[in-house]
Amino acid sequence: MLHNKSFVKKTRAGRVMKQVREHYLRDDIFCGAPFCKVCDTSGARLSASPSTILVLDTNVVLHQIDLLENLAIDDAVVLSIVLEEVKNKNLSVYNRIRAICSNSKRNFFVFSNEYHRDTYIKEMTGETKNDRNDRAIRVATQWYQNHLGSGVKVLLITNDKENKRKANEEGIHAETVETYVKSLDRPDLLDLLVRPSEDVDMEEVEDLRPSKRKVIYIEHKPMSEITSGLHRGIYHQGKLRVNRYNPFEAYVGSESIGDQIIIYGRSNMNRAFDGDIVAVELLPQDQWQEEKSLSIACGDEDEDEDVHLAPNSADDAPRTIPQQGSSGEINAVSSRPSGRIVGIIKRNWHSYCGSLEPMPMPAGSGGIVHALFVSKDRRFPKIRIQTRQLENLLDKRIVVAVDSWDRQSRYPSGHYVRTIGEIGDRDTESEVVLIENDINSRPFSSQVLACLPPLPWTVSSEDLSNPIRQDLRNVRVFSVDPPGCKDIDDALHCTALPNGNFEVGVHIADVTNFVHPGTPLDDEAAQRGTSVYLVERRIDMLPKPLTEDICSLRSDVERLAFSVIWEMTPEADVVSSRFTKSVIKSSAAMSYVEAQARMDDSRLMDPLTTDLRNMNSLAKKMRLRRIERGALTLASAEVKFQIDTETHDPLDIGMYQIREANQMVEEFMLAANVSVAQQILKSFPLCSLLRRHPTPTKEMLEPLLRTAAAIGLHLDVSTSKAMADSLDQAVGDDPYFNKLIRILATRCMSQAVYFCSGELSPPEYHHYGLAAPIYTHFTSPIRRYADVIVHRLLAASLGIFKLPSIFQDRGQLTSVSDNLNYRHRNAQMAGRASVELHTLIYFRKRPTDTEARIVKIRSNGFFVFVPKYGIEGPVYLTTRSEKGGGEWYIDEQQQKIKKIDGSISYSILQTVQIHLEVVEPQPNRPKLQLSLI
Amino acid sequence: MEYVSPEGLRLDGRRPMEMRQIRAEIGAVSKADGSAVFEMGNTKVIAAVYGPRQVQNKSQQMSDQALVRCEYSMANFSTGDRMRKPKGDRRSTEISLVIRQTMEACILTHLMPHSQIDIFVQVLQADGGTRSACINAATLALADAGIPMRDLVTSCSAGYLNSTPLLDLNYVEDSAGGADVTLGILPKLDKVTLLQMDSKLPIDILENVMQLAIEGCKAVANYIREILLENTKQLEYRRGV
Incomplete structure (x- = not known):
C-alpha cells in the first residue's frame, strides 16, 4: 500500500485558513470490471463483456440524471471526483446517482480515482479547480482504457466542449450525450435529454x-x-x-x-x-397593492402572455383586475x-x-x-x-x-x-396524487418480505412462556373500529375489581415483535413513515401479512400485544398504571355503529355490553376532565365516500359522523398515549419521541377573530381553556354554526408535530389542542412509524429490550422525526387530494344545487364551504369580461362584500345557494365550479 | 456528513481499519536522558525524559518509590491558527495527568526510591490523536533513558462514525462529534492501562471499537519494538561490540 502525504487546502470559514490534510494514495482500488485479469473482481459491478464502458463527466451527471436513471444507460463508471462535485452542487442529484450506483440491477461502478495512485493528479500552477477536475476525469478515462486494453472501448461522455476537445487531443474517445444517445438509436431516450x-x-x-x-x-x-x-x-x-x-x-x-x-x-x-x-x-x-391580494383570480395565464405555441383555450374564468386607485378608501387600508x-x-x-x-x-x-x-x-x-x-x-x-x-x-x-x-383514468390520477406527494406506493421488495415471519402465523409456545409476556387470554378484550377496518391495532378491556374500581386495559398490536431495528423491513417502514389512506385504496407502511393478519388484533385469535393497564376508580381517577407485553384473545371486533347500538340497547345485559357501558361512563368523565383542563374540540370537514365495489366510482358523499363510541375509544387512546409519554420521558429525558402542538400565536388567530368580530361573536383566545369555552358558547341560530366556527378555528392553528425531547425545553412539549403537557403516539404502530419508535422506547424503559442505537443519537432521532412529520403532512395532503379527485368524479355526472356558507370574503367574490360535501371553493361575483369591476366593494370591518349601489350584499358565514358543476376551462385540468344561483 | 464513503474509504483515503503512517525517531534531544519523536500521520510529538534523578522538591520525595512527573504542552505553532494558549490550562493539565498515570503504571518505580523521573511531551503538530502519540513518544523516551519498565505502553485511538468503527481518528474525524476511544495497553501483558472515551456508545459497539483500538495498539507496539531493536543495534555497532 502506497501512501503519499500531500494536499494543501485552503478553506474559508469566515477567514482564510490554510489546512493541511493527509491524502493516502492506494494500489488496492479496483476497476470494477469482472473480466479484469489484474484486479480483484469480487466487488465488480460492470457487466461481464460490455462493448463500451462509459465514463461520465460531472455536467452529464448533474444535468442528465433522468437519462441516467433509464435502464438503457448501463456499464458506466462514476468517478469519485464527479460524485464530489455533484454533491457540492446539487444534493438531490447526488442522492439519485448514489441510488443508481447502489442498485444491484444497474451496472454502475464508483471508481475512487482520487485515492488511486495512478489516477490522482496534483493541481498544476495556474490551473483552476475545474480544469484540474476535468483533467482528473480524463486521466481516469485514459487509465481505464490502458488498464482494460483495446478489447473494450472506454468512452468519456461530456457536454463540456473544452473537455471533449482536450480528450480527443489526448487520444481518448469522447462524445457528447446527444451524439451518444443518438448512436443508441432509441428516439424515446432523446426526450429525456x-x-x-x-x-x-x-x-x-x-x-x-x-x-x-x-x-x-x-x-x-x-x-x-x-x-x-x-x-x-x-x-x-x-x-x-x-x-x-x-x-x-x-x-x-x-x-x-x-x-x-x-x-x-x-x-x-x-x-x-x-x-x-x-x-x-x-x-x-x-x-x-393591497386589494390585489384580496382577490381570487382564476386566470390561467395573463392575456398578454398568451403568445405562443398552441391556441389557448377559451378562458371564461373570472378574474380581477385590481381597481387600483378607483376607490381611495381601499388604498387607504393598504398595509x-x-x-x-x-x-x-x-x-x-x-x-x-x-x-x-x-x-x-x-x-x-x-x-x-x-x-x-x-x-x-x-x-x-x-x-x-x-x-x-x-x-x-x-x-x-x-x-x-x-x-x-x-x-x-x-x-x-x-x-x-x-x-x-x-x-382522466382514475388510477392514473390517483398515481399523480401519490407522485405529487412523494409517496412510495411500490410493492414491498423481496428483502423486505423476507423479514416477515412464515405464514400461517400463530402464537408460539415460546411467546407464551416468555417471562416478559403476560398471558391475558382469559381477559375479555374487544376492539371497536370503523366498519371494514382490517388493520386493527388497538383493543380494550374493562373489568370490575372487587374493591369497586375498574381495571382498564388498552392493548396495542405488538408490531415491534416482528419489526426489528436495522432490518430492511424496518428501514422501509421508517422511510414510508405512515400508511396513506386514499379514498379507494390504502398504501400500507408494513406489508399486508403483518398489517391485516399477524399484527391485526382480530377477534377470536391469539395475538401479541403491548398493553397499558390502569386501575381506575369509578370517578376515572387513575390509581395505578403499568405496562406489559401480553398475549390477548379478542372476543369481539365491533364497528363503532355496533358498539353504539349495544350500549344504547337497554335490553342487552351481557358482560360485553356491561364492559362497554362501564368504559363509556369512565370515558365521559375523563373527557369532561380533559375539557375542563382546556382541551379543544376541533373540527374538520372530513367526508366519507360510498364507493361502488365494482367500478370504484363514488356513489355518495357525506360528512363523517362521530358517535359516542368513537369518543370513548379516542379517550382511552389519548390516555394511553399520555401515560406512555410520561413513562418514556422519565426513562429517556433526552431522546424520547414526543408530539407537540404549538400554541397558536395572535397573528395566526387573526383571521378567525376578524370573522368572529364581523358577526358579533366574542372569542377569548388568551388560553386554550378560554378558547374552548368561547367556542362552546358560539352557538348560532342554526346547528351547523358551531361546527363551522370550530372548522375555522382549526384552520388557524399549526399542525401537531413529532420531535425529539432533547431538542426542546419541557415547557415547549405542550400539546395545545389536547391541553396535555406531554403527548406521544403509541396506539397505532401498524400504520404509523412514530408508534413503532415509541414502542421500542417503552420496551427499553421497562428493561425488556435494549435501546437501538439511533435513540442514543439525538441528531439521528431528530432527522427521523423530521421525516415522519414530512410523511404525515404528505399523507394528509394526498388524502385530501384523493377526496378532491373523487369529488370531481362524483360531480362530473351530477351537477348539484346545494347550500353553502361563506367563509372568506375577497374583492371579487368569496370562498364558500359546502357542509354537505366538505368542499371549499371560490365563487366569483364579477366575471372576467367586466374587468372594470368597480361595482363591488369590500367592507373589511364587517367582512361584507357589497354592490356599489347597495342593492346586494354578502357577509361572512351567510348561507347561500350554489350550483356545483364540473367544468374544464382548460383542457385536462377539470375543476369543480361553484356559482351562485 | 459522510466520513466513510460507500466504497469504504475515509476522507483521507484510508480504509476504516487502517492506521495513519507512523514514524518514530529516538534521541532527538541529546541533553535529555532519553528522548523520542513520534509521528502518526500529521500528528507529531516530541518527548524528553530526565531521570531518575534527585528529587527537586524534598517534600515530595517518597521512600518506597520514584516520583513520576509529567508535563504536556502544545507548541503555539502546532495548530494552523495562531492562538496563544495559556500554560497549564485545563486540557493540558488533564492530559498531563493521564500520561503520568499511564506511564507510572508501567515504570518499575519501586526500584528507584528517593528519585524523580520527569517526562516532558510537547505537541509539535496536531492532527488528532495527540494523546496517543504522546504516550507512544513517552514510552520510547523512557526506553531510551533506560528506565526499567514492566512492558512498553502503547496507545491508539478508535472511533465510531457512520455506523463504522474507525481506527486512529484524524482531526477531521475527531471533531465530527462521534465517540472517540483512546486506549493504552501493555501489549505483552495484555493489560489495559488507559481507557478514555468522549461521547457515548452502546456497550456492544464499544467492545468492537475497543477491540479495534487494541489491534491498533499492538501494531504500534510492534513498530516501537522494531525501532528500539534498530536503535540498540546502532548502539552496539557504535560501541564496536
Whole structure:
C-alpha cells in the first residue's frame, strides 16, 4: 500500500485558513470490471463483456440524471471526483446517482480515482479547480482504457466542449450525450435529454417566436450582492409560497420584516417557483397593492402572455383586475408590504405531474416538437419541453423536470421524464396524487418480505412462556373500529375489581415483535413513515401479512400485544398504571355503529355490553376532565365516500359522523398515549419521541377573530381553556354554526408535530389542542412509524429490550422525526387530494344545487364551504369580461362584500345557494365550479 | 456528513481499519536522558525524559518509590491558527495527568526510591490523536533513558462514525462529534492501562471499537519494538561490540 502525504487546502470559514490534510494514495482500488485479469473482481459491478464502458463527466451527471436513471444507460463508471462535485452542487442529484450506483440491477461502478495512485493528479500552477477536475476525469478515462486494453472501448461522455476537445487531443474517445444517445438509436431516450440552454434559445428564435429576444425578466442579482443586501436589510430572505387559487400571487414569509411580503405577478416573481428560497426587495410603499391580494383570480395565464405555441383555450374564468386607485378608501387600508424578487438563493425544482397543452400535430411527424407542459398543480407555471413522441403524450399524464429558466423566455424549459397513464383514468390520477406527494406506493421488495415471519402465523409456545409476556387470554378484550377496518391495532378491556374500581386495559398490536431495528423491513417502514389512506385504496407502511393478519388484533385469535393497564376508580381517577407485553384473545371486533347500538340497547345485559357501558361512563368523565383542563374540540370537514365495489366510482358523499363510541375509544387512546409519554420521558429525558402542538400565536388567530368580530361573536383566545369555552358558547341560530366556527378555528392553528425531547425545553412539549403537557403516539404502530419508535422506547424503559442505537443519537432521532412529520403532512395532503379527485368524479355526472356558507370574503367574490360535501371553493361575483369591476366593494370591518349601489350584499358565514358543476376551462385540468344561483 | 464513503474509504483515503503512517525517531534531544519523536500521520510529538534523578522538591520525595512527573504542552505553532494558549490550562493539565498515570503504571518505580523521573511531551503538530502519540513518544523516551519498565505502553485511538468503527481518528474525524476511544495497553501483558472515551456508545459497539483500538495498539507496539531493536543495534555497532 502506497501512501503519499500531500494536499494543501485552503478553506474559508469566515477567514482564510490554510489546512493541511493527509491524502493516502492506494494500489488496492479496483476497476470494477469482472473480466479484469489484474484486479480483484469480487466487488465488480460492470457487466461481464460490455462493448463500451462509459465514463461520465460531472455536467452529464448533474444535468442528465433522468437519462441516467433509464435502464438503457448501463456499464458506466462514476468517478469519485464527479460524485464530489455533484454533491457540492446539487444534493438531490447526488442522492439519485448514489441510488443508481447502489442498485444491484444497474451496472454502475464508483471508481475512487482520487485515492488511486495512478489516477490522482496534483493541481498544476495556474490551473483552476475545474480544469484540474476535468483533467482528473480524463486521466481516469485514459487509465481505464490502458488498464482494460483495446478489447473494450472506454468512452468519456461530456457536454463540456473544452473537455471533449482536450480528450480527443489526448487520444481518448469522447462524445457528447446527444451524439451518444443518438448512436443508441432509441428516439424515446432523446426526450429525456436536457438541452443546454443556449441551444433552446437558438431554436426558439428560429421557429417559434420572432419577438423572443426581448428580455422578459430582470436579471437575478449575483449571490454576493444578495448576501450583502440581506446584511444591510435591503433584501429579505424567505420561502416563496404561491397562492393555490391564484398563481400570480405569492407570499414570502420574512423573518426580518415579521410579516408576509406579497409578490404580485410573474414579472415580480421573476422566475421563482413555489418553495424556492428567494431574496426579495420591497417595492416603494405607493406601489403596495393591497386589494390585489384580496382577490381570487382564476386566470390561467395573463392575456398578454398568451403568445405562443398552441391556441389557448377559451378562458371564461373570472378574474380581477385590481381597481387600483378607483376607490381611495381601499388604498387607504393598504398595509401589507409588496415586493419583487431579486434573486433566488435556493431552487426547489423537482419533477412535476401534468399534461401537455393540446396542440395540433405538426405536419411532419417524428420530428422534434416543442410543446407546453401544464402542471396539474396550478401553482407552477407552464414548462416548455421538446419531444419526438408528441402523439403518444398528448392524452397522457406525464412527469416533467425543469432544467432552466433564462431571462428571455417566458416559461422555464424542461424535459420529459416519464408517462404515468391516460388522462382522466382514475388510477392514473390517483398515481399523480401519490407522485405529487412523494409517496412510495411500490410493492414491498423481496428483502423486505423476507423479514416477515412464515405464514400461517400463530402464537408460539415460546411467546407464551416468555417471562416478559403476560398471558391475558382469559381477559375479555374487544376492539371497536370503523366498519371494514382490517388493520386493527388497538383493543380494550374493562373489568370490575372487587374493591369497586375498574381495571382498564388498552392493548396495542405488538408490531415491534416482528419489526426489528436495522432490518430492511424496518428501514422501509421508517422511510414510508405512515400508511396513506386514499379514498379507494390504502398504501400500507408494513406489508399486508403483518398489517391485516399477524399484527391485526382480530377477534377470536391469539395475538401479541403491548398493553397499558390502569386501575381506575369509578370517578376515572387513575390509581395505578403499568405496562406489559401480553398475549390477548379478542372476543369481539365491533364497528363503532355496533358498539353504539349495544350500549344504547337497554335490553342487552351481557358482560360485553356491561364492559362497554362501564368504559363509556369512565370515558365521559375523563373527557369532561380533559375539557375542563382546556382541551379543544376541533373540527374538520372530513367526508366519507360510498364507493361502488365494482367500478370504484363514488356513489355518495357525506360528512363523517362521530358517535359516542368513537369518543370513548379516542379517550382511552389519548390516555394511553399520555401515560406512555410520561413513562418514556422519565426513562429517556433526552431522546424520547414526543408530539407537540404549538400554541397558536395572535397573528395566526387573526383571521378567525376578524370573522368572529364581523358577526358579533366574542372569542377569548388568551388560553386554550378560554378558547374552548368561547367556542362552546358560539352557538348560532342554526346547528351547523358551531361546527363551522370550530372548522375555522382549526384552520388557524399549526399542525401537531413529532420531535425529539432533547431538542426542546419541557415547557415547549405542550400539546395545545389536547391541553396535555406531554403527548406521544403509541396506539397505532401498524400504520404509523412514530408508534413503532415509541414502542421500542417503552420496551427499553421497562428493561425488556435494549435501546437501538439511533435513540442514543439525538441528531439521528431528530432527522427521523423530521421525516415522519414530512410523511404525515404528505399523507394528509394526498388524502385530501384523493377526496378532491373523487369529488370531481362524483360531480362530473351530477351537477348539484346545494347550500353553502361563506367563509372568506375577497374583492371579487368569496370562498364558500359546502357542509354537505366538505368542499371549499371560490365563487366569483364579477366575471372576467367586466374587468372594470368597480361595482363591488369590500367592507373589511364587517367582512361584507357589497354592490356599489347597495342593492346586494354578502357577509361572512351567510348561507347561500350554489350550483356545483364540473367544468374544464382548460383542457385536462377539470375543476369543480361553484356559482351562485 | 459522510466520513466513510460507500466504497469504504475515509476522507483521507484510508480504509476504516487502517492506521495513519507512523514514524518514530529516538534521541532527538541529546541533553535529555532519553528522548523520542513520534509521528502518526500529521500528528507529531516530541518527548524528553530526565531521570531518575534527585528529587527537586524534598517534600515530595517518597521512600518506597520514584516520583513520576509529567508535563504536556502544545507548541503555539502546532495548530494552523495562531492562538496563544495559556500554560497549564485545563486540557493540558488533564492530559498531563493521564500520561503520568499511564506511564507510572508501567515504570518499575519501586526500584528507584528517593528519585524523580520527569517526562516532558510537547505537541509539535496536531492532527488528532495527540494523546496517543504522546504516550507512544513517552514510552520510547523512557526506553531510551533506560528506565526499567514492566512492558512498553502503547496507545491508539478508535472511533465510531457512520455506523463504522474507525481506527486512529484524524482531526477531521475527531471533531465530527462521534465517540472517540483512546486506549493504552501493555501489549505483552495484555493489560489495559488507559481507557478514555468522549461521547457515548452502546456497550456492544464499544467492545468492537475497543477491540479495534487494541489491534491498533499492538501494531504500534510492534513498530516501537522494531525501532528500539534498530536503535540498540546502532548502539552496539557504535560501541564496536
